[in-house]
Amino acid sequence: MTATARGGNGTAPLVSVRNLKKEFPIRKGVFSRQVGAVKAVNDVSFHVARGETLGVVGESGCGKTTTGRTILRLLEPTSGEIYFEDRDVRAMGTRDLRALRREMQIIFQDPVSSLNPRMTVGAIIREGLTIHKLAEGTAADARVSQLLQEVGLRPEYATRYPHEFSGGQRQRIGIARALSVEPKFIVCDEPVSALDVSVQAQVINLLEDLQREHNLTYMFIAHDLSVVEHIADRVAVMYLGKIVELATADDLYREPLMPYTQALLSAVPVADPKARKERIILQGDVPSPANPPPGCVFHPRCHHPAKDVACTKIVPPLEEKTPGHFVHCIKQPPTSVSWEQQKEVGGVHPPERYLPLAAVHA
Amino acid sequence: MASPLLSIRDLRTYFYTESGVAKAVDGVSFDIGAGETVGIVGESGCGKSVTALSILRLIQPPGRIETGSRIEFEGKDLVTLADDEMRNIRGNRISMIFQEPMSALNPVFTVGDQVAEVARIHAGIGRKKSWERAVETLALTGIPAPEERAKQYPHQLSGGMRQRVLIAMALIMKPALIIADEPTTALDVTIQAQILDLLVHLQKEFGTSILMITHDLGVIAETTSRVIVMYAGEIVEEASVTELFARPHHPYTEGLMHSMPHIGHDQERLNVIPGTVPAPTNWPHGCRFRERCPYSWELPEREHPPLYDVGAGHISRCHLAREPERRNHPHQPLVVQEGVGAA
Secondary structure, three states: OEOOOOOOOOOOOOEEEEEEEEEEEEEEOOOOEEEEEEEEEEEEEEEEOOOOEEEEEOOOOOOHHHHHHHHOOOOOOOEEEEEEOOEEHHHOOHHHHHHHHHHEEEEOOOOOOOOOOOOOHHHHHHHHHHHOOOOOHHHHHHHHHHHHHHOOOOHHHHHOOHHHOOHHHHHHHHHHHHHOOOOOEEEEEOOOOOOOHHHHHHHHHHHHHHHHHHOOEEEEEEOOHHHHHHHOOEEEEEEOOEEEEEEEHHHHHHOOOOHHHHHHHHHOOOOOOOOOOOOOOOOOOOOOOOOOOOOOOOHHHOOOOOOOHHHHHOOOOEEEEEOOEEEEOOOOOOOOOOHHHHHHOOOOOOOOOOOOOOOOOO | OOOOOEEEEEEEEEEEEOOEEEEEEEEEEEEEOOOOEEEEEOOOOOOHHHHHHHHOOOOOOOEEEOOOOEEEEOOEEOOOOOHHHHHHHEOOOEEEEOOOOOOOOOOOOOHHHHHHHHHHHHHOOOHHHHHHHHHHHHHHOOOOOHHHHHOOOHHHOOHHHHHHHHHHHHHOOOOOEEEEEOOOOOOOHHHHHHHHHHHHHHHHHHOOEEEEEEOOHHHHHHHOOEEEEEEOOEEEEEEEHHHHHHOOOOHHHHHHHHHOOOOOOOOOOOOOOOOOOOOOOOOOOOOOOHHHOOOOOHHHHHOOOOOEEOOOOOEEOOHHHOOHHHHHOOOOOHHHHOOOOOO
16 A cells, blocks of 8 residues: 555545655756756655644755645646645636635744735734635724734734734734634644744644634644654655655654654754663765655665665655555565565665664653 | 863843843853853843853944953953953854854855864964864864865855864864854754764863753753753753753743653643743843743742752752742743733
């Protein structure tokens, strides 16, 4: 089985994505000839079930933000399929797309640059109501007050400007703006990364409360693994444009099977000076997405003891290792890429189960 | 105990702004011993970075280190030291690693030139000699093929490599003290692990003292031996790293520890510290944390708490030291009752 677009518990997924690719051309010279492409999102498939939070983690340049923006068609995908409630998002024209944006919203990382400094907070929140003809006049004013209260701000703040607010308050304004059109699905793109720890906790709790009250579905993009563990039901780990592991948060953090996830988890500093910790220090840097390594994208930095030449030749499928736990690795058994196939291309180490971190975060 | 390498007494750094006097650092005292790694932790605006910049006297107007502040380092008072003597200390005896490795490097010079320049200025050695030393130091920081890398420009290096270059610049004169201001905040977690590993290793190898400034309690736990917690321009708690994490005393420290999600210890709901840090132009009277504190009572409202000795080399700026039984009766903080708590 592969990780295609099936609902987690039998219900139809709210969002499903198949074989999504997004390439950014690299142009050079007087005629802007295309000389290559950055493969920001490279053949990614997943779904988001109604009411769940799908966490997407990975380091800078792994494609997590591009994936989020491509689903909303804020960026045009290069190829692949995106369905929202069985509607084909890629086939939509401008008018359909605008209607769809009422149902799919985004909260940005930077609460400073994502709010227009020349508009009052009220006007920022009202804009969506006007565009989608949801409310006008005093009804719109009342709705703005209600939204401000809902995100924990005072209704009087509607007449103030963004610069008068702290980072946490600005992020609340961004959340109120996203909520104004009553969306079903919100892409949260690093919504708490720019905030201090204590304020971060306030915003995370708010997002969780709102999800419960409005039955929202979230795609929560972040580089902070502990925040994602807290908020997500399932987690996708991305590396160089690929999803390399996808599982429930419990499974992923308890038993990370992709060597990259293992290293990523072991790298998080633990706020306990007595914790004895095995750390996997990855050598070198992430390769350029303009020229990703052949075979498994992680093979140049991989520490799996069975790593061999087969890893440089075979692109691993994202396959189910235990129920609901999908991993991109031909050396973690079971695998559909048989040992015979691996030997044919020069493999010397048969797949073996490797779990160096079993007790680390237990 | 031998006299400390750095001894700060009653440091006050104020900024004279249009909206009033911002008391960014307001009466801070602490020591750093030779070979010791001390951490300062706190959120934006607590005064941790201004403390670091004050040590190097990099405070620009309208900011000023107030008279009466003392920063003693190797027998000299850095507050009153002449400018040329201070230049001789910066980058030579005390060096600094900044948060943003891109903006801290000059884009039009090769990284080797920039590392070598430090040695040329401070050791008075020639171009060839200083270049050799730069390459050696780059190698120490784990940069592969340092001869080739030294000839490259900052934009040709990754974020992790650039941070290694900054560490090489900080290290080339073998300083007695390195101040690292959020050295890994801009880096990805796997690169952060490499850099923290490197700093700990270099500290052991050369016996350099490190002042580690960060907002991340994980970084503190993994790299430091003693921790200072700052809030609203003051030290609110100080203890050895094991003591602080085992027995946090100040409610702010407690709040910080509980509001962080921990991998493997998931809770249903995160604890929050309500409200936000007050404005530095107008610190609250009495205890500065009082309005956000779940234990506050009349005493903290009336009286600014001193740093109480709570045992085992542990100090805390909290009146709970005097009335510990109040910890058993938490209540809603003031700030929530006023209706601004959600902000």
